[in-house]
Amino acid sequence: VTQTSSSDSPITTTDPTEDPLRFGVGARVTVAVMRDDYAATILRVLDEVDTTGLALETGDVSTWVGGGEADLQRYLTDLVAAVAATGAHASVSVLLSRGCPGEVVCELPGGAGPRTAPIPPARATGARTAAEWALYPLADDVRAGVVPDHMRDIEAAIALARDNGTFRGSAHFVTRLEGDIGDVIATVVGGWLLVGRTVQHVTSHVTLSLNSPTRVG
C-alpha cells in the first residue's frame, strides 16, 4: 500500500494487514468475580498473566488488549484459566475485533484487508467452561465490493467448533460451547480468524461462565 503524505513526497508504508495494531486486532475483556474480595482477586489474576507482545489499557468497564492473534489467544487462555483457578464463580465477557482500527469511523475503510493469520493451536488448561458465542462478519464500506455472508461464515465457524469438540448446540442468537477453557478460547479465536480470511472487519463476542453452581455435568 502506497500512501502519499504530500503531493511531492510519496512514502511507501508497510501493508496495514501485516501489523496487528494497525489492522485493529484486539480484544476488550470484562472479568466479573462474584465474591466480596473481587477487587483483590482480579488484581492478583491480572498480575499473574503474561502480557508479552500485547498493548493493554484498563478501564472501568473493560480492559482493551491489542496485538497479534496468537498472543491474544495465549493471553485470553491464561487469563480465563487463572480466574477459574481462584475457585470463584465468575463471568468473563470478551469482544474480539479485527479490521477496523480507530474510533467511531474505521481508519481502514474496506479494501485494506483481509488479513490472513494462522489459527493458533489450543493449550489445554485442565479447567472447564460453558460459553455463549456470537460471530459477526461486517460490511463497512459497500463501495469496496466485498460483501460478507453472515450465514456462510457462521456455518464455517460452527464446523470448526465441531472439529474442536466444543460445539454443544445453538440457542437464540448464540452458539453454545463447552469444554476445556483452552479449547473454547481456541474455537472462538479460530472461528474469528477463519471468517477473517475473506472479510476485513470481523468481530466476535463470547461470555464464559466459570465455576457455576448451577452447572450440571
Added chain:
Amino acid sequence: VTQTSSSDSPITTTDPTEDPLRFGVGARVTVAVMRDDYAATILRVLDEVDTTGLALETGDVSTWVGGGEADLQRYLTDLVAAVAATGAHASVSVLLSRGCPGEVVCELPGGAGPRTAPIPPARATGARTAAEWALYPLADDVRAGVVPDHMRDIEAAIALARDNGTFRGSAHFVTRLEGDIGDVIATVVGGWLLVGRTVQHVTSHVTLSLNSPTRVG
C-alpha cells in the same frame, strides 16, 4: 406473506415482521453481582422485575428474553435499575438481536424484513451507569440485495446517543455511554431500532458497569 404448506393448499400467514417472536426480537442478559451473596441477590432482583409481555428462558450463562421492543426496553431498564439498587458492584452484559429467529441458520432469510418499531422513550431511574456499546447491522443473505453499511448505521446511532446526552466518546471497538440507566438503555435500544429500519438483522452488545469503586465523577 403467503406461505404454501403443500402444493394444493396455499395458506396465508401473518407477516413475520408484525410478530416480535417470529421476527426473533429478543435479548440475552448476563447479570454478574460481585458479592458473596450473588445468588440470593440475583434471584431477589429477578423476582422484582415485571416480565409482562415477554418470554423468558434462564440458562447458566445468560437468560434469554423475547418479545416486543418496548417491553424489552422496560424489562432491561427495570432489571438494571434493580441490580444498581442493591448497592453491589455489578456488571450486566446484554446482547440484543432482531431479524434472525431460529438457531444456527436464520429461519427468515433476507427479504422478510425490515421491521419498523417506534423508539420507546426513556424512563429515568435516578441511578447512573457507564457502558460500552457495539452495534452490528448484518448481511445474512447477499442474494436479497439489501446490503448494510456498518459505518453509515453506526454514525446514525451515535447521533442518537448525542441527542440523548449519553455519548461520552469512542474507544477501541466500542462507544462509551454514561448517564441515567434509563437513558443509556434507551440509547442502546433506540440505536438498534434505528438501524433496524433499513437492515433486517441487527444485533447490539452492551456491557454496563454499576456501582463501580473505580468510577470517577
